[in-house]
Amino acid sequence: MENMINIYLFGKKYQVPAGLTIMTAMEYAGYQLVRGCGCRNGFCGACATIYRIKGQVELHGCLACQTEVEEGMYIATLPFFPLEKRVYNIEEIKPNQQIMMQLYPEIYSCIGCNACTKACTQELSVMQYIAHAQRGEYEKCAELSFDCVMCGVCSSRCPAGISHPQVAMLARRLNGKYIAPECGHLNDRVGEINEGIFDEEIAELMAKSVDNIQEIKDMYNNREIEK
Amino acid sequence: MYKIDRLNELAKIVAAKRPENTALEPRRMTAEEKDELLANFHPDYKQGEFSVLSAGVNKGEKVPTQLAELLQGKSRISAADVDLNNPDYDTDVLIIGGGGAGASCAIEADEAGVKAMIVTKLRIGDANTMMAEGGIQAADKPNDSPAIHYIDAFGGGHFAAKPELVKKLVTKAPEAILWLNKLGVEFDKEPDGTMITTHGGGTSRKRMHAAKDYSGAEIMRTLRDEVINRGIPVIDFTAAVEIILDENGKAAGAVLMNMETKELLVARAKVVVISTGGAGRLHYQGFPTSNHYGATADGLILGYRVGAKLLYADTLQYHPTGTGFPEQIFGALVTEKVRSLGAKLVNIDGEVFMHPLETRDVTAASIIRECTARNKGVDTNLGTFGKAVWLDTPMIEIIHGEGAIEKRIPAMLRMFGKYGIDIRKEPILVFPTLHYQNGGLDITDECATGVENLFAAGEVAGGIHGRNRLMGNSLLDVIVFGRNAGIYAAAKAKETAVPQKLTLEHIEKFNRELDEAGCASGTLSPMLLPHYARNSK
16 A cells, blocks of 8 residues: 555645655646646746645745645645736847836835745745846846746745746846847858858758758768767 | 665666766767667557558558547537637637747747737646757857758658758758847857857757756747737637638638636637647657646647648657656656766666767667666666666766756756755666657648648647657757748738638538548547546546
């Protein structure tokens, strides 16, 4: 017999085998999930969940697909949280401090409680990246927030009403587009392709792909592979 | 530490041989060796797992048994269930599916000045794009060229791809990277802006661009943000269950179903784009999958019922390195980047049994051989095979220095760390996982299917990768062909009048064909979501 443990889904008690994730435990209990289930691999943030172990004070944030069930876990999924995303034209904005003040002024109401960081399902320094955003340090904000899956648990705990994942999203786009160095060889290659430099060579390969497959096979099997 | 002592003991054998294994340069297999390996051990070659279709445009061709059941299944609706004369939505371009291809398509259609709308059965971004870890290919370095990329992709796909699609893939690749970069996608770069690129299995140049090991997530969240900024309508938790045609047999919209309330809705459109992704959740041959929850082949069913042809629907990609242990993450993807960075595949005796960067089909078949015929796998008691091989991740820091794993593959470090396994110090267990649908709806280089005004892009389309796809060519595919579909669908919409007479007559017609052929499976399709609830029907 499997080692069974007790968990509480939305307050209701279920016995499930130890070792399941919260998500598979819900399915074991009989839930056919529509909401709160996305990639099932910890990348999409669809399965944001909060739980508390019976008798303990601390409230935890987690991803249901990445977290093993524990005895006495009180579980509430958070399949949607109303994050506030402000719209902007990426071509028109500039990576200065003003843009954050304009789009997300509430970040300056941060009271420094650090509840966001404690709740983060990815163990990110959420309050710290918000501090960088406040100062217009988008490169640092982007770096610290990079692993964010935008599950929204941080925002659900924020007394200032900050939508942290959206702030970080803006910082990363500003960093990627305007602050990180431009790539010279990429620009060059796009230019060469548009000039048609490779057209003839590609056309020959395409013709051989149809008429002379053996030659293509030889080219493939004997091609030089960069070390 | 592994929670099972036996595995910790076996890991010591790997550790003991690590210094010599790290230095080793394993030879690559010859073309003949690869052919023999594939024929004997690749799941695509197991004839008993396929069925021949008896109805529809691909009648007489074989597809995986589970897919045949859905293709020859029963529609979720009949024509009488909806009022086609009063559409709930009216748009120029209706995009079914909110992954990387759908979002790219929507942005380009919007850019072209037509009305685009995305419907998705989950949320925008709940897609395999989000989960692509390793990277995206583009021949943008001086020692590389689109022609070299062409040979890698065409050869890696066993010379079966459609040349005009490969051409588009490789020649539009650098532009795709530039487009993404200009949208704000953060690629890994040197301080001077040079892209940090690595090899993938089967590449002859280091052309794998990455955003750590969140490459797809970084791309997808940026595209999603852009779709929202542009005000493009996204109708979430709403699945397409049938394509609607007009009186001339052209695509003219879709019947939609609210996933929560089951309400049926009608969307009318001048052009329809199917970008619904793959099929990993059908668990072909009992394999686990690295795919997202909604990867249930819906687009193939929608297209097939209205007469769009499939190409290479019998070839699937089993990613060689799915997680083999522990159970909680069994089948989850271990990015190929782990091997790109130098980790090698090792058997129970601590022997490196192959070059780690052969193409995916060859690598998967080789791991299956190691775990079956050669009996050199490690017992895990998980999945149909119950075995796995080691992937010696600590080699990465021997080669690239301490800190390399946290910097380059943080998602992997986190995923295994949650189960007490420190991939910087301990090797991990891997086994092939169902990863990608190589084939799909047959398209032209303008993303058109055989049904007029019906387009397809992304994993749901076939022909770009032949019979095997290289790492980093699918993220590239969803961007290049997603954009391409948006451009051509928008152009088509501009020359198309609002469809007048909408019909669902194809449902009855297809039902009759199934009955006459005696092959109706009776299974409701498209599947929409897998049935994982215990005791579910």
